Amino acid sequence: MREQHQDSKKIYLQPTPVRIWHWLNAIGIVTLGISGAQIRFPEYLNIFGSYKAAIELHNAAGLLVAFSFSLWFFYYTLIARKMAQIYVPTRDDLERGLIRQSIFYFFNYFRGKPNPHHPTPDNKFNPLQKSAYLAIMFVLVPMVSLTGILLMNVGPLREMVLMIGGLKILVGMHFLLACSLGAFLFTHVYLATLGTTPLAYFKPMWTGWEEVEEHDLEDAKSHSH
Numbered sequence: 172m173r174e175q176h177q178d179s180k181k182i183y184l185q186p187t188p189v190r191i192w193h194w195l196n197a198i199g200i201v202t203l204g205i206s207g208a209q210i211r212f213p214e215y216l217n218i219f220g221s222y223k224a225a226i227e228l229h230n231a232a233g234l235l236v237a238f239s240f241s242l243w244f245f246y247y248t249l250i251a252r253k254m255a256q257i258y259v260p261t262r263d264d265l266e267r268g269l270i271r272q273s274i275f276y277f278f279n280y281f282r283g284k285p286n287p288h289h290p291t292p293d294n295k296f297n298p299l300q301k302s303a304y305l306a307i308m309f310v311l312v313p314m315v316s317l318t319g320i321l322l323m324n325v326g327p328l329r330e331m332v333l334m335i336g337g338l339k340i341l342v343g344m345h346f347l348l349a350c351s352l353g354a355f356l357f358t359h360v361y362l363a364t365l366g367t368t369p370l371a372y373f374k375p376m377w378t379g380w381e382e383v384e385e386h387d388l389e390d391a392k393s394h395s396h
């Protein structure tokens with residue numbers, strides 16, 4: 172879907188289900204991080220009044236993340252049918268793209284050079300985004316959720332908890348996975364501000380539409396063939 176807009180064009184980059192998922196997920200995960208910090212360090216933090224309130228909020232936010240994750244998963248696999256196309260890096264992405272994109276973020280961005288990747292609805296992510304988002308959405312979020320679901324049901328799921336190595340190991344795993352998610356989140360939000368303006372990448376995640384220069388659009392088309 173494309174729309175004429177003065178000298179630049181607009182492309183519809185982020186469909187509504189993706190935007191709903193993303194912001195519900197962001198609210199859920201930030202809430203999980205804050206309430207989780209209180210649950211882990213109750214002697215230092217009391218943000219939500221009581222320990223019990225923090226646990227209840229943490230469980231509710233966990234359900235929100237699980238619900239929005241399903242929305243994301245079903246949308247990309249069953250409706251858009253392009254989960255692999257969007258999220259799995261190609262051979263060229265791994266052999267050349269990762270280095271090209273890293274050079275941009277570490278050096279060329281600061282020298283005012285343009286981003287080597289131009290998103291299109293069928294090739295939204297640069298090679299670094301693809302690799303990071305694949306790991307986050309297919310490994311980290313499912314693993315934090317799984318260890319969290321086990322922790323919510325240690326009684327009924329006792330056998331599984333023991334299989335993993337007991338409650339201490341499970342709590343440790345859940346905490347370390349959550350810390351990794353926190354590390355991703357800081358990097359993610361920082362990198363999201365590196366567009367032509369600090370909010371340039373936020374707009375499409377809010378409105379769906381991304382404004383692109385016509386020559387970038389041509390460039391993106393020629394790379395996808």
Ligand code: HEM
Pocket residue numbers: 185189193196197200201295300304307308312356359360363372373374376
């Ligand atoms: C305050 C929190 C957050 C902010 C401000 C934020 C911001 C953004 C922005 C601006 C984009 C669009 C640009 C891009 O694709 O990089 C984006 C995409 C994305 N974000 Fe976030 N994000 C947040 C939290 C999260 C969390 C917690 C996760 C996962 C656990 C996440 C996963 C993703 C993924 C997978 C995409 C690509 C989605 C798609 O187009 O399919 N974000 N985010």
